[in-house]
Amino acid sequence: MRATRFVIPLGLSLLLLACSLLTVSDTTPASAATPAVVTTFLPLVSTQPTPGGVVAPADFEYLGAFRLPGGADRPRTFAYGGNAMTFRPGGDPGGPADGFPGSLFITGHDRMPYGELPDGDQVAELNIPAPVTSRDIAALPQAKFVQGFRDVTAGHFTEMEEIVRIGMLYLNHPLSGPLIHIAWGQHIEPDPTAATHGWFNADLPNPNFQGPWFIAGQSWYSVNDYMFEIPADWADAHVGGRYVATGRFKDGGWSGMGPVVIAYRPWDANGNPPPARATIESTTLLRYATSTETENIERSLNDYQHPDEWNGGAWLTTSTGKTAVLFAGTKSNGTKYWYGYVNPAGPEFPCVDEEITDFTTCRMADGTSCPAEDFTECAGHNDYRGWWTTRWDAQFIFYDPADLARVAAGQMQSWEPQPYASLDIDDHLFHNPAGVEQDMLGTGVQRRYRIGDVAYDRQNGLLYVLELFAEGAKPVVHVWRVNP
Template structure:
């Protein structure tokens, strides 16, 4: 904790405040519209193709519980960092419209030797999702493969708040394997500047990990969290066949002031020969906003950006009807006020900044980026939370990008910071939102609840989006399911 505090002192001075618009852009602030089944969405005025996916194409189907297996690390409690869909999984399962299986990551590692063997992976079946106000009424998945270590000898130093993504990919060159990316909260020290990408076998008892590799010379804060498949024909047309997309959003804008995305391929020939360990893989930038580590200015950012944003999962959506979108999921900081510090005991309309930093930089801002008139008045004597980025409101949210905007970045027609979401979908109405009230100092309460979503994954053949809601079944996630048409 002492090391973390020192790093916060060193880097907080270059965290900057974001605005609702990017200079030179003409996108207007959206208008909220009510839709059926209580889903809320907002659309931006944006030039998009006629085949992009829209929020009305999402139908909520329900949720299901994850199975139990025992004490940590063999539990999904405090897990959900990574998940991927396996279309070939559970071949003997029922024909219930939810084929395949899910690989899901369990309890996170804990640093300083407390839990070095966390982040184990298990494979589960997919039961029929149900709509219920009670988690205990949901169907529960079963194990197909138990929790196993897949990373022995890899990523051994990356234990402090791990950031991990997985993607099942059955490419003709390699056959079915699971790609993985791995990082942690702080990665400035040389001991943590290790390669971030690898792959392993779907038989978790014999993972045969291959790698690991860097994504070019990109920042670790931009490359090692979510990971997903790029549709093969799109990749061939615009990316020279690069089949995978990886990225990360790091709070405070260290990664870039919005979600990042890079395309890459970790094998070197048609036979699936892995690149040499330690290689810097060629990457194509698809989305990269300005990093707050590079400039004190608010510029080249996601519209509506705030430092407390959390983008934790991504998927490249295509449908049988020909619609498409690149979707990011997370917990959006969208309050009228946001700050670095703590929760105020008197309610969400009050900020509670870290008083030790007053006078060194701006700790508290209004939603439009305007500094709070007098930060000294935002100090409270009895804060009720852990320290971090807080907002007067958070929403669980999907944001949708037009893939053609990313194609224009790949071909040089747009700068990497120019694409903006053309729509977003708020999903809190379908979440359980920590019904047992655990870890309130870390998570927050009510509209100030952080860390609502974990990873997501997509069944392309059946148009099913699987989304992890964190801390929904006591400390375990649950899996929510949307049909996309």
């Protein structure tokens, strides 16, 4: 592993007063002899760490990877897939006792617009073979189908088929039973807007889809990608039993300048779903300022850059009481980043789209504007416009759930929590060895879209991470153990 960073918040090393004093003069006229003094005790924002401690990067042990099955015929293929993944305990009851129980639900080839592939993003369930560490992809074991591809969302989310974003969460709650919750979005919000969430049965031939629903009080761009379980005891204590976390990061700061966590619960006291197109109440646990709220890089993730990518999340817990909220993605760590194209002259040179003038299209690492000479569209670029950077790195970042509890309690603003650590995982990735779609994906340090969704086996402390475009156009699954 190339880089690990662990940051101890300053507040954990300070002794704080139990309260602060605010002295305010009353409205007695100046002619009065002695103005009254009102003393108000303000609540202290606790800086106590999470009981049991937080998961550290050193707790991660890389175990290897495995391949996905199936051919290349769309839509029933994992090629150009891997948008969403979730873990099911007990999902492969007849599997070997190899230490990797359960199964994974994974989406296949994405839907495509204008009638080209309206039945994409089908869902399949796979067993989990024991992973192998090898630089030869062909030497990796291959998962097998437990349930084949099914179009579980047929007839739903039909307004959103262009650069689709999806999250899934398997959750077996006593009230609702075993269900797969789903979030669905696309590159640009439809007009009129569209509902984004639903659920379906884990028995894929009989999905009985329920929804779609809106999430109350949230930007459409902030809710419809990754999903993960909030541990029940934490959810009961801090967010009124909202056990489902949903969120999205959209580059350019549209969703907020950093990852988002929104808590919700889509069933009533009897386990019944809301009616279609209902609006479900939610609690914000993490959300930074959006680029529509401010032109500046402020109220943001530390070291935020517009080309950042956060595509998967998990709420980690261990048997010894450690915990963390993890996000996986491809972090922009460039000296410069810009909206435009890859410059054929090299990754260190910006190539902005000169036709875009309504926002700052080139910035330095610290968020300030690039020099004037960088606001030039280069010659010979390809057609893949978007946010680019001089360097991306595949990373995990870690948040302390105690900070999210303070946000829920109104003791911190939603943009104040920051990661306490990060872990670089590039050394374990294959990095598109077949050279698929290099104009779209980029190459070398400018390779984007490295990481897809993640899933967590809480009982066994196993983290599953999709690497996109690893076996041709198909992803592979990497596995880490989170040691207690």
